[in-house]
Amino acid sequence: MNRAFASLYLLIVFSIVGLGWGADKLWQIYHSEPEVNRYVESLFLAIELALDNVESAQDELATQKLSAQLQLDLELYDVSEFADTGLGQRILSGDVVTISEDSHTLISYKRIPKLNKIISLNHSPDDSQGNYFYQALLVFFYLSIALIVYFWVWPLSRDLKVLEQQTRTLGKDGVPLPVNIGPRSAIYVLAQSFNRMSERIRELVSTHKEMTYAVSHELRTPLARMKFALEMAADIEDRQLQARKLGSVREDVAEMEGLINELLTYAGFEQGVSKLNLQPGDLGALVRELIKNSRSEMVSLKYRVIDRIADQKVHCEWYLMERAIHNILQNAQRYASNQIMVTLEIDQTHYTLAVEDDGPGIPPEDRARVFNSFVRLRMNTNFDKSGFGLGLSIVSRIMEWHNGRASVGESSMGGARFVLRWPQPFTLKNSQGKITPLRDAEQGSA
Helix, strand or coil: CHHHHHHHHHHHHHHHHHHHHHHHHHHHHHHCCCCCCHHHHHHHHHHHHHCCCCCHHHHHHHHHHHHHHHCCEEEEEEHHHCCCCHHHHHHHCCCCEEEEEECCEEEEEEEECCCCEEEEEEECCCCHHHHHHHHHHHHHHHHHHHHHHHHHHHHHHHHHHHHHHHHHCECCCCCECCCCCCCCCCCHHHHHHHHHHHHHHHHHHHHHHHHHHHHHHHHHHHHHHHHHHHHHHHHCCCHHHHHHHHHHHHHHHHHHHHHHHHHHHHHHHHCCCCCCCCEEECHHHHHHHHHHHHCCCCCCCEEEEEECCCCCCEEECHHHHHHHHHHHHHHHHHHCCCEEEEEEEECCCEEEEEEEECCCCCCHHHCCCCCCCCCCCCCCCCCCCCCCCCHHHHHHHHHHHCCCEEEEEECCCCCEEEEEEEECCEEEECCCCCEEEHHHHHHHHC
16 A cells, blocks of 8 residues: 555656646747737837837837827836846847736837837737647646556556456365466555465365365274174173273274364364464473473384573474474374484574484475375384374474474485474664574673
């Protein structure tokens, strides 16, 4: 809005100044001096003949009488009053010179050779031609302003029409198609917001489809097993065998409960966070506590923590970051063979947390989709179950809320290396105009 207002305002101002200057120059060129008509020339000839026999001492009185008799506005001037001007040189040479005193009065000057004086005649202009020219200039001026404003509004109207058409046009998935509007457009920011909204709707629709498929698929298998086990248990008289069948039913119920809890958690994260409450804290302590709590009883893994942050405070939304790190550690536990390494680092602008394992790793062709919802890579794991494919998607969403990103690559130990990287919050500019990280400002104030 501010950009559109500023551009339109400057366009109108510069157009008015430029067109006004141009129209003024045209007026000066084509109407700089009123033409002397035959009526004025005849009057001067008659006045000159009437004053031809008048003595110099009586010229003022004769001029006044002549002005009263002819009902004309006449005045007499000494030649010396015009001698040093360009206008006077023309008058002295014998020309009739007419100038405009205002829009309703013209003054014509003529030298009377016999008296060696200059007489002036005030008269009304015969300005029908000048008025037409003036009116034409006004029409040209306002039409030019309208044309300039039209050429400014036309791209805006065109882009708005494109945006309107895209809102009415739905893709095959029922989502508005993105609009392609250049950065010079006045609605570029609106178009970008529309594209982000379109992409977000597409993600939600895709997630809904995936969730529907996952729920139907994941629930169908344990329900079928439960139904079969219950039917078998009803016909079994052996109490031990019956107990085993019922135990398998309880495992299926637990699996369904885990899926439902994971879906509810993911749905909660999909709603997003309106504003993060970034607080300082000890990231290393959190990682060590999560490692302590997440050690699996089914596997014996060695953990190594390389903390290069030390006692420096890390700013984040802690309950979200705890969930992201927990999910990454769980994923590493699931695929690691013997050891997991966690590295904490900090630079001038970002925090970085890397989790590496010595498992089978992730093929390069699968790394781009590993953070998508309900994506599960079937590989040899240390667990009977490989999860529901939502943990890493939640990690990616949490990093997006922190204006960071989650990525995966190859570990130096041969497995996968997951990296969480998010920016530090910054303070206002200091007196030298440099932006200072919040951690440096805190240390300086301390």
